[in-house]
Amino acid sequence: MISESPKPSGSARLINLPVISDPRGDLTFVEGSNHVPFDVARVYYLYNVPVDADRGGHAHRVLQQVVFALSGSFRLKVDDGFEKTDYWLRNPRQGVLIDRLIWREMDSFSQGAVCMVLASNRYDEGDYIRDYGAFQKAVGAKL
Ligand code: T46
Numbered sequence: 001m002i003s004e005s006p007k008p009s010g011s012a013r014l015i016n017l018p019v020i021s022d023p024r025g026d027l028t029f030v031e032g033s034n035h036v037p038f039d040v041a042r043v044y045y046l047y048n049v050p051v052d053a054d055r056g057g058h059a060h061r062v063l064q065q066v067v068f069a070l071s072g073s074f075r076l077k078v079d080d081g082f083e084k085t086d087y088w089l090r091n092p093r094q095g096v097l098i099d100r101l102i103w104r105e106m107d108s109f110s111q112g113a114v115c116m117v118l119a120s121n122r123y124d125e126g127d128y129i130r131d132y133g134a135f136q137k138a139v140g141a142k143l
Contacts, residue, residue: 011099012078012085015066019093028093030118036066036097038120045070046115056105059129059138064120067104068095072113079103081139089115101139103132 017035020027032040046055056077067076073090080102087096088108095118098104106115121127129135 011080011102012087013097014087015095015097017093017095026093032118036095036118038064040118041121042119042123044117044119046117047113049074049109049113049115051109051111053109054105054107057130059101059103059135061127061129061138062100062121063124063127064100065098066095066118067098067106068092068116068118070114070116072110073108074106074110074113074115075108077105077107081136101129101135103135 015036017028017030030036030040032038049055067089069089070092073088076087076089076096078085078087078096078098089096109115129138
């Protein structure tokens with residue numbers, strides 16, 4: 001239940017995870033290098049996010065990540081330097097794979113939303129590009 005507009009970027013795409021449903025509820029699982037295209041080195045989650053908060057606002061040089069809304073909803077905006085795409089995440093079994101060198105921003109968090117991220121590498125501040133002009137230069141976009 002993720003809507004996209006206007007069309008998917010070449011370097012971000014939806015990932016659908018398996019679900020096993022029975023009268024006790026739903027169970028979804030993720031296996032590294034199977035359901036996501038990398039070994040998972042780190043998991044982090046965002047919670048207690050104010051509804052008017054803006055998060056992200058950067059790209060990564062090498063890191064790949066998959067972003068899920070485990071609970072509630074939020075908007076994930078991705079930008080490969082040429083094309084921008086909005087994903088509205090609200091289904092815990094659908095995530096967005098964000099490849100390297102993709103600018104991302106998140107906003108419009110619902111009350112109580114929980115965002116979980118699977119990452120291909122451990123935390124490294126040196127991997128962040130936090131300046132949009134530097135990002136455009138890195139992807140070779142026209143300034
Ligand atoms: C991303 C989006 C979706 C750590 O110490 N370890 C970690 O694993 C992470 C993710 C962050 N931090 C520290 C770095 C900052 O001092 O936590 C602080 C807040 O991080 P940041 O402002 O980067 O949080 P977001 O929500 O803007 O971005 C995060 C990820 O950093 C980023 O990779 O793609 O979520």
